[in-house]
Amino acid sequence: MNLDPRRSKQLQTLIQKLGLPATTSVNWSLLNLALTHPSISREKNYQQLEFVGDAVVRLAAAQVLLETYPDSLVGEFAAVRSMMVSDRTLAEFAEIYGLERYLSISNSAIADKAGRISRLADAFEAVLGALYLSTETMALVRPWLDDLLKEKAAEILQDPARQNYKDALQEWTQAQYKILPEYRVKEIIPSHHEEERFSAEVRLGDRILGTGIGRSKKAAEQAAAKEAFLSVMCE
Numbered sequence: 220m221n222l223d224p225r226r227s228k229q230l231q232t233l234i235q236k237l238g239l240p241a242t243t244s245v246n247w248s249l250l251n252l253a254l255t256h257p258s259i260s261r262e263k264n265y266q267q268l269e270f271v272g273d274a275v276v277r278l279a280a281a282q283v284l285l286e287t288y289p290d291s292l293v294g295e296f297a298a299v300r301s302m303m304v305s306d307r308t309l310a311e312f313a314e315i316y317g318l319e320r321y322l323s324i325s326n327s328a329i330a331d332k333a334g335r336i337s338r339l340a341d342a343f344e345a346v347l348g349a350l351y352l353s354t355e356t357m358a359l360v361r362p363w364l365d366d367l368l369k370e371k372a373a374e375i376l377q378d379p380a381r382q383n384y385k386d387a388l389q390e391w392t393q394a395q396y397k398i399l400p401e402y403r404v405k406e407i408i409p410s411h412h413e414e415e416r417f418s419a420e421v422r423l424g425d426r427i428l429g430t431g432i433g434r435s436k437k438a439a440e441q442a443a444a445k446e447a448f449l450s451v452m453c454e
Contacts, residue, residue: 222251229321230254236316237363246353253345254318256338258325265345268352272344275351276304279361283368288376294452298445301387302375303368309340312367318342384444391451392423400428402443404436419443 222230230250234243249268257264280303284296302308313319322342328334350359392400404419415432419439422428429450431442 222247226251233316233318233321239359239363243359244354245359246349249349249352250346253349254321254323254342256322256324256328256342258328259323265342268345268348269341270348271351272346272348273304275347275357275360276309276344276364279347279357279364280304280368280372282357282361283365284372287369287372292449294449297391297452298384298387298448299372299375301390302383303371305383305386306336306340308371309343310336312364313339313343315367318346384441384448388421388428388444388448388451391448396423398423400444400447402440404439407432415439421447 227247230245230247231241233250234245235241239245252263253265253268253272255264257266277300280300281296284291284300284303288296319339319342322338324338328338347360347364351357353359388400392398401422402419403422404417406416407418414434415438416434417436417439418430418432419436419442420427420430421440421443429443429445429447431439431444431446433439433442
């Protein structure tokens with residue numbers, strides 16, 4: 220490992236925090252790169268590893284969901300996974316392991332408080348990418364990541380309001396058509412038996428993907444997104 224001794228020790232400490240053995244076959248140069256912010260080097264930074272890590276965390280989350288909730292629908296899996304791998308969630312994971320202290324970053328970038336969640340999530344994905352590429356398996360990832368993902372999945376499933384079908388639908392439409400869904404909301408007059416005050420429909424161009432009602436505009440949009448998302452996942 221051709222790294223500064225101080226940096227080498229930092230990376231070894233991080234590996235130990237992840238609960239991996241000291242003898243783990245880590246590509247230390249890749250791990251160092253995974254913790255190098257673009258503000259330090261435009262050419263050699265974590266961006267390519269982040270791209271790999273994005274796929275790694277999605278695969279890990281999918282495996283955890285399938286193993287833990289084998290009777291759930293695919294559409295439900297996708298909606299829950301979108302929350303499990305969101306920037307906010309990955310930043311939370313990064314904070315658990317104190318990843319920020321290992322990140323090589325310029326003072327000007329640190330001063331960008333608004334970008335903190337994004338850069339923590341990016342660095343976390345890059346670390347996953349480095350660990351995966353070290354063995355080209357999930358052997359250095361799942362032993363410590365699974366528990367985090369299981370806990371987050373249970374948290375989301377226990378609180379239906381956290382199941383963000385809007386995010387899941389947006390991710391799908393961007394991947395399939397490179398455009399965003401459009402929501403149209405209107406106020407309705409509920410009957411004395413109902414509390415829903417708003418109806419919403421979600422469109423993709425001229426096509427209505429789903430409709431829903433809710434007590435608030437956001438709730439109606441989520442209901443419409445859920446119907447739309449589950450529908451397109453079953454096509």
